[in-house]
Amino acid sequence: MTKARALQPTEVELQMLRTLWELGPSTARAIHVRLNADKRTNYSTTVKMLSVMLDKGLVKRNEKASPHIYRPALTRATAGKRMLSDLIEKVYDGAAMSLVLQALASTAATKQELDEVRRMLDQMEGKES
Numbered sequence: 001m002t003k004a005r006a007l008q009p010t011e012v013e014l015q016m017l018r019t020l021w022e023l024g025p026s027t028a029r030a031i032h033v034r035l036n037a038d039k040r041t042n043y044s045t046t047v048k049m050l051s052v053m054l055d056k057g058l059v060k061r062n063e064k065a066s067p068h069i070y071r072p073a074l075t076r077a078t079a080g081k082r083m084l085s086d087l088i089e090k091v092y093d094g095a096a097m098s099l100v101l102q103a104l105a106s107t108a109a110t111k112q113e114l115d116e117v118r119r120m121l122d123q124m125e126g127k128e129s
Helices: 011-023 028-039 043-056 076-092 096-106 111-128
Strands: 059-062 069-072
Touching: 011 028, 011 043, 011 059, 011 069, 011 076, 028 043, 043 059, 076 096
Parallel strands: none
Antiparallel strands: 059 069
16 A cells, blocks of 8 residues: 555545644644534544544644644645545546546536636647647
8 A cells, every 4th residue: 555545534534634724723622613513523533533643644733732733734735636646546547638538528617617728738738849
């Protein structure tokens, strides 16, 4: 198992990371309050999940603060890149273009999104020439 794959967050861990990305560094209690509003979780479950995430390297904890303050160990962009890379490998056999084509074919893109795709393609072609 690769290190990136080992660090893939579960759905619950991803929800906790989203909470931290939105709130910023937070106590277990603050994280629990946010999660409890959506999922009706127990406080002890939140604390246990934070401990697991700490062991996996998904969060960091300020031991000097009382109560402890947790913060995400990776940015939303980094998590997205890891998860996307994993999806490309698992589903599309490493062919990123297949994912792009599938994404474009499966939803109706807005004019702004298509313009952005064209801009990115133009930029990529400029780099290759």
